[in-house]
Amino acid sequence: MATDGLAPPYWSWAGLLLGVRAMLPLLPGQFVFGMAFGALAAQREFSLAEALAMTSFVYAGMSQFVAVQSWPEMLTPSTIAALVLVTATVNVRFFLMGASLRPWLGPLPAWQIYPPLAINTDGGWLLATRYRERGGADASFYLGGQLLSYCMWVLAAVPGYLFAERIADPRAYGVDLLMPAFFAALLIPSWRGVSHAAPWVVSGIVAVAVTSLAPGYWFIIAGAVAGTVTAGLMND
Template sequence: MTSSPEPLPKEARAPVTWRGMILGVRKISVVLPGIIVFAVAFGAAAAAKGLSLLETVVMSAIVYAGVAQLVAMELWRPEWTWGAIAGLAAVTATVNARMVLQGASLQLWFARFPRALNALHLFFFTDANWLVGTRYHAEGGRDLGVLIGGGLLLWVVWVLATVPGYLLGSLVSDPRRYGIDLVMPIFFAAMIVPLWRGRRAARPWLVAGIVALVTAKLVDGYAFIIVGALSGAVAGAFLDDAA
């Protein structure tokens, strides 16, 4: 008599459903105003730098890097050298390196799905997706459709909102002038609050924040992002070992 196969663990049965995608759209909708403003700002900055409307829209659709696109516009120049290109690549890579750690934090969830599907949805993976996904997964959610639906909506809105930004020109080319640059940090802070796990778990956040602020004061550029993230990760590792 053969024994029946053991049921798959809950993680192994993780689904991708339309219901999950709709839930992802609902969860991500709260950040859309900030995304629209940033996309408009990028479009305006691109127009001021002399890019065509087609080039601007294609950059938003293919590069799709949010803050890194705004950083690229700050460093944009009418004539390029190989050194300038390498410098731009290094800076944008530094800004986007946080996505490696964000993706790794959800690896146990993603690992249950085919690589092709992960490659597809990770193209649409953003800071907002990570925050929504982290909270959703911590609450017991396993439907990857949440990330896919939210990511697709953000991408569509980002690309479409680039167009009016370009047409408006320099009206909002500097988001800091209107305090627009505070929209996303406020959203991140609000989303992180439910992830609170006590004072001990908050210590790596505190270390990362302090180190990032000090680095930003002492070193020009965007190195503070990587230094802060690595400091928080190291602090978290030592705290885990000491536990």
């Protein structure tokens, strides 16, 4: 039985296709973002096989950019530890995102739910939480969107790598703003009025403040924790 008071989770082909369709509007931005990673990998002199291996097995979006940009000329225990730390900093939000899905997906056996959680993405998570808030119970919805997102991300690295010289500076074309813009657009249907906006505001203020005070990607952790604590303290 789900602990959020809604229907328990189950699997179906219909839910899988529904999740795929829900993910379609995000694909153009994700494809261009994936191309930008392929271009960056080429500029950093990774081979195409190495770029595909990273994007297939690491599959971590922004932290892949951070890791490639920070890639040392020689791998040593200390440089590897630094890469692990910086990518963990960027990806720590997924602990909170995964925990938020437990009330819905928790009743499923571990072997059914942990593999899909390994390919969790920001957009897929947000779509899934919106689906659940509306009473949806089919866990296949979550899986369908995430699988399509994974395939698109991996494939997008290839043309990005091959045409690296033409997109040498993704920010010149606004590529770095595509995914944040899509994510912000997806938040609009989740708006519940000013009284529920406090976590969003606190998270944004803390993230901006930490950006100016601390180098690196600590603003992600600080913003996520601040917003989560604020939401937990609210008497809904």
